[in-house]
Amino acid sequence: xxxxAPLTDAPILDPKTxxxxxxxxxxxxxxxxxxxxxxxxxxxxAGSVDESNRTGHLNRLVRWAPHARIDAVKVHxxxxxxxxxxxxxxVASQTPPHAEETFPAPSFACRPPGAKHGPFRAGPxxxxxxxxxxxx
Numbered sequence: 001x002x003x004x005a006p007l008t009d010a011p012i013l014d015p016k017t018x019x020x021x022x023x024x025x026x027x028x029x030x031x032x033x034x035x036x037x038x039x040x041x042x043x044x045x046a047g048s049v050d051e052s053n054r055t056g057h058l059n060r061l062v063r064w065a066p067h068a069r070i071d072a073v074k075v076h077x078x079x080x081x082x083x084x085x086x087x088x089x090x091v092a093s094q095t096p097p098h099a100e101e102t103f104p105a106p107s108f109a110c111r112p113p114g115a116k117h118g119p120f121r122a123g124p125x126x127x128x129x130x131x132x133x134x135x136x
């Protein structure tokens with residue numbers, strides 16, 4: 001006799017990452033976005049990060065409207081990996097004279113905790129990023 005089916009359809013979470021096993025699924029690029037800055041929206045695909053407890057693992061899309069910008073230098077305690085999927089992201093260097101460099105798709109960044117990065121702005125066509133954020 002086969003084992004009984006689980007009583008719930010709740011996903012089983014990985015104890016190391018807190019993320020559910022998700023097989024391929026279509027991503028609705030029209031719905032489910034949350035604006036985090038003017039012209040910049042995120043859509044979480046899997047997981048979460050708890051910065052106060054320094055735990056978690058997150059995958060998300062970040063959509064930038066044409067010329068959207070973040071003028072601040074960012075620093076955080078988690079690891080971050082970023083892939084430019086579409087469009088281009090323009091990034092200021094952290095060393096004087098803080099020249100800007102354009103990174104068209106596909107471009108990749110891998111940042112350890114404490115790495116300074118930014119300011120940023122999207123190119124004239126905007127951009128779509130895939131980000132992974134995690135604590136070890």
